[in-house]
């Protein structure tokens with residue numbers, strides 16, 4: 001298993017090649033699904049929390065769920081196209097679960113997991129400004 005955890009492979013051609021290479025020895029790629037351009041990653045305006053009502057009220061840059069879901073959709077399609085295996089690290093949105101479910105129903109070789117804090121916490125807790133609730137990916141609305 002090879003992973004980019006913490007730094008999404010944003011380039012689809014690089015992800016395609018990685019999926020092709022690991023296929024040759026039965027390996028798989030574990031993806032940290034976060035489109036950096038949708039979260040302004042590495043910039044002064046980098047997303048701090050889930051994008052929504054709470055982020056607007058607090059004035060913090062938001063992290064849209066599509067930043068995760070777009071990468072997962074892209075990568076399950078790439079895994080299918082090259083016939084390789086993919087794992088999605090720490091799925092955090094309902095849309096991501098829907099995409100993984102769709103891919104599995106099509107027979108695409110994809111697995112995923114979720115963290116306890118993504119099941120139990122929401123962006124409401126960020127109202128306290130306690131940095132313990134600042135997680136990557138962001139805890140979403142529900």
Ligand SMILES: [Zn+2]
Nearest residue numbers: 005006032089
């Ligand atoms: Zn990660």
